[in-house]
Amino acid sequence: MQDVASALGPLFLLILLGALLGWARQPGGDFWPSMERLIYFLLFPAMLVATLASADVSQVPVARLALALLGTLTLFAGLLWGLRRYLGLEAAAFTSVFQGALRFNTYVGVAGAAALHGHAGATVAAVAVALMVPVINVLCVTSFIAAGTLGSSSLARSFAALSRNPLILACLIGIGLNLSGIGLPGWSGEAVALLGRAALPLGLVAVGVALRPAALMRLDRGVWAANLVKLVLVPATVLVLALLLDLDPVSRDVALLFAALPTATSAYILARQLGGDAELMAALITGQTLLAMGTLPLWLRLVT
Template sequence: MNLVAVFLDTLDVTLPVFAMVFLGIGLKRVGWIDQAFVSTASLLVFNATLPTLIFISLIKADLDSTFDPGLMLFFLAATLLGFALSWVWAIYRVPQSERGIYVQGAFRGNCGVVGLALAASLYGDYGLSAGSVLLGLVILSYNTLSVVVLAAYQPGKSTDWQSLGLNILRNPLILAVLISLPFAGFSVRLPDWLMTSGEYFASMTLPLALICIGATLSVKALKSEGSIALGASLMKMVTLPALATLGAWLVGFEGRELGLLFVFFASPTAAASFVMVKAFGGNAGLAANIIALTTLMASITITLGVFVLRVLGLI
């Protein structure tokens, strides 16, 4: 086996994704984009282009080959175990006021952008379709568990569970999955002009979202509360992906299913975690530090992870 060739093939998968993140850093530094652009573009991605991408991917998908109940069940079980492990670790290692932020940062990945982009880069249409199917479960489980742990340590406030539950159900990504199901299940064909227009619109999603992630990174912010942020980042980018991927292999997943699970588990902390921490009145600075550090680490840890799995012949 030519390890150099395998490594170069791995870079072909991961570098296009992270190059867009670093492009966002560069564009922000030279002043070509600003915070107003990032805020507007992020809202456009979350509310419109990403739901459109998920909808189109699902209605075009061959659900017989992309809908895998076993894979979804394993992802949910591994997510719950990772969430529990992070919480137990935080009880013994993290100050009480920061535990909810630590736990959310340690288990909640940016699967909707980074994970989906890597899945598409690895496996093309299958990665995009299967990743979109899995994303519905990701969104529901991540949002629900984040609400639980942040509410448990919310400083001096009572939690409006009904309002939070409605906000989760109104999530545009969840709605995109639910709306697409009857179209996919009954093979409803949309007019060609509508599909083409939708694909043009959806094609903006991944590059625009990745550029926004890069533009929001702040290395200076990492100077404060570095030890807690580093601990959560190592849990998110090293410990949990390694344990979850090993567990997936032990129960029989291999090939593209194992690769899909790995890139979803190994995705850096979701930017939405910052918004949720602010909504709960927590330490938003710590949340931002975790997002920044995991995103910077991802270009190394994910590339090495894909390389090792390929060398071992597992994906």
């Protein structure tokens, strides 16, 4: 537990620092919204491009990793829809539960993988992001469509935004540079890598800033259902699949890490834009982030 705690502890401290800065409203104005856009549209994509363009992907069991992660995602997406009537949630609330149960915080995942296993962990994490981000975005947008919370104009904008998602585009660029053998030539490699190094610490602080402690007062059926799936059932399923598929220790640990992550802070924006229950989403983001500080090390301790 000490090794896991030593690796993840600094990440959680940065999140708590962000929560303190958010509570103190420092820096003021639109600093943090602007910083979040910079991280999302430039710094984090740069990190993905730099990692994937130079990664030895042949060392990553991509097919088995995809089976463990994407198989679990599609399984629980189907189960949630099958249980929708029994949950008794309105359409808007259900879409937030769906996001809360399936989406993952990319910043914490990549930072945690690098902290646990260095460059090898970061490489597997980048592959996991490339596999999961497109699928999970399609699943979540589809959930809004199926629940009927958005109109045709919003539908068109949603798919247009999906095609311009900076993380998806960064993964495609990085993989293309890798497979073509071009890589990042000359000074561009170090320049892009330098940009990417700023993404994780700033991203973790931004996660803390986005937390809404007041939302923790909401403890209804939707909160319990999403937290149970996200923090217990999804990581348990991925762990079983990882062991059955005989993933190597690094791939197994990263797969379990990504499965046990709290939901993404960006889910709140999606809930507001597409007709979800934004307050429920805020409760899930805040509660899961705080709970994961305890559950995430416990899951990883099972395989170390």
